[in-house]
Amino acid sequence: MLMSINKIFIPLFSATVVVFVGCSDSGNSSFVYGPATLALMAEAQNGIGELPGVKKHLDTRFGNPQVVRFWSKLPLNAGGEFGSVAETPDTSEGVGKLKLSFDEPPDAFTDSARLLQFVTGSSATSEDTPQVVTVVSWNPETRIAQLQHEIKTPPAEGDQVVLDGGSVLKSGRTLYHRHCLHCHGTSGDGAGPTAKYLNPRPRDYRHGIFKFTSTQATAKVSRDDLERTLRNGIPGTYMPSFVPMLDEDELDHVVEYIRFLAMRGEFERRLAGELASDYSQDALAIRIQGDETRDSIVELLKEFLGVDVNDAIDFAGSSVADSWTAADEEDTLVIPSLSRITDSVESRRIGRELFLSKEIGCADCHGIDGRGNGPQTTIFEKNPMTDELYNEPGLHDVWDNVNQPRNLTYGIYRGGRRPVDLFHRVHAGIKGTRMPAFKNPKEHENIWHLVNYVLSVPFESEPGRAAQSE
């Protein structure tokens, strides 16, 4: 009898503990701060007196998982109808309706409860409490929105508004939490509860770097690339395909929320990076060893947080916005200058020669027989950013994982198996890894020969054999 109660109570007790650990005390989850922020001295993280530090600046612009903030400087299709107040309302009586003008006017509706948020102006009283009102009906001809309740702080003509603001991010967040979070984590840090059991590790989005793209070597991932990854999964990894589970709209929404998390992480890294050389914990230790005191350093930090931080935020925000905007522009795409060279024994032979040549050096990493065991994989490398030796031999990526160069004999290609996918891998490299770009514009023909050879490797009876026979 005692035994049987114990058998039940112990799992019950432990499960309850798990549940409580899983949620923070308020029942809300939070975005974590990244290593770049946590490496700063405490005052730089948390601010000094009234002056906010990196954490506050980040939260102000990105919110938390419950209340996501869409900083419209960033190129996100967050969803919603954007517009402005067309006429300052007469405030002699309570304001129960508003005349609005929208960039793309929504269709008429009645008996609804849609939310209108004031983005700028006195109604958006402060960044902590932007005012939200409920719109009952809307007539696109009169441009009158009937409100559910009269508003206390009426807006003025020209104030920016948004109806159903952030609807895409909202939907994307729900889907992300349902399908992606358990590996990629609430913050997109690749550290969800399942992550530690996986190899390769789930992507940490916060560098703003994704491996498999169709964009130029120095460009970011495009929306289409992210969507392709959701569609096809990543063969050879735990990343599955989400089609047909998600429909076309849902794919778009998830992509947008992933981009949001990536931009949040990248903004954080960049902002913290602006303080790192002078105000990291490491820099603090070295400076105190010199002729400075902690107090004098805090004084300098105070100046930074009061004045220079404006430039730092501007830089971090603009560089994130500009690079993510460019990723979806047409001229960022890698487009082969000639269509695929027909696969032939001769083409494979040329490709194999290139593969083995000192000119390109594929075999340095992938090995002469393409098994991913070239000499570079056995070297102990130094972290180029910190100059410290890595603990493990092999090629490290920006996430500090050891990358096995692809074993080409398996015929499994993570970034996709279409010939053009392999063309993109060679042309632009694999971002965040040691796989470099070979983008000499005169060499597109040679890239196709390489692709033809690589696609033939799984079918060789011994290295180079298939290419030479027939």
Added chain:
Amino acid sequence: MKLNPAIAVIVIELFCVTGCSDTGLGGGAYQATSVVVLPPDLGVSGDSNGDTGSGGDIDTATLADSSSPGNFSGRVVLTGTAPTLAPIHGKGADVKDAEYCSAETLPNEKLVIGTDNGVANVFIYLQRPPRGTPKPEVSDVPVDFDQKNCRFVPHCLVVPVGQTVRILSDDGIAHNTHTYPKRGVQTNQGVAPKDRDGVLRFAYRAAENEPLVVKCDLHTWMTGWHLPVDHPYAALTDLDGNFKIEGLPSGDHMFTVWHEAAKGKKIHRRLKVTITSGETTTQDIEYPVSELAL
């Protein structure tokens, strides 16, 4: 008194559902909206007036007055007994691509000392230019960054943002140039043998706060340093440790003195130098041996 395990499971599941709802949307004022749209020009304090200030280091001269500039010159001198660094490898050593990589002895350029203990390859620069400094005109002539016997030539480079850097190779083997900027975008691209035209060309898009490392992924000992700047107030010491920065606005400036072998990579974080109009301020910079981190 016997508990049904199935009930226990249900209780647990209820805990889960009420404890954290599926989207984690708790109570509070924004339960309904839960995405808040912020204006693009969000200012520092979070107000929407978008006053993003003009920045600039408070301690530097507050206004660039180019009508009466002065100069800053001097030497960086190692004090104490200069250590001798062993070469990375000797001539004929059994290393990768030995035909080129050990054709000559490969010196360790982490510390290069010239006559009278002058230290080469020290970067002396303003992290932020004085307010009002106009963006310098960028030459359309590329800066060359060469590779010879698996060594970057030059070892260090100050390069204006926007100016093209042309990567060359004199070696008959593949190289792979990989840059690691903190503010800008990485370049990671193969360089063909004996590329004297410079197929790989790029320009830095952002000034850096510190020099960035350039590596070759195929020859891991290869190291170079680039400092992209968006103003003209930066210099690199020559083989004997001499430097000169011209055309500085008069007033107090805070210079960063950076060297790859120094502890924390900085000999001085904020070296205060007063510039008088029409004059050259000459100041030697001592670099004590105790500051080396070799």
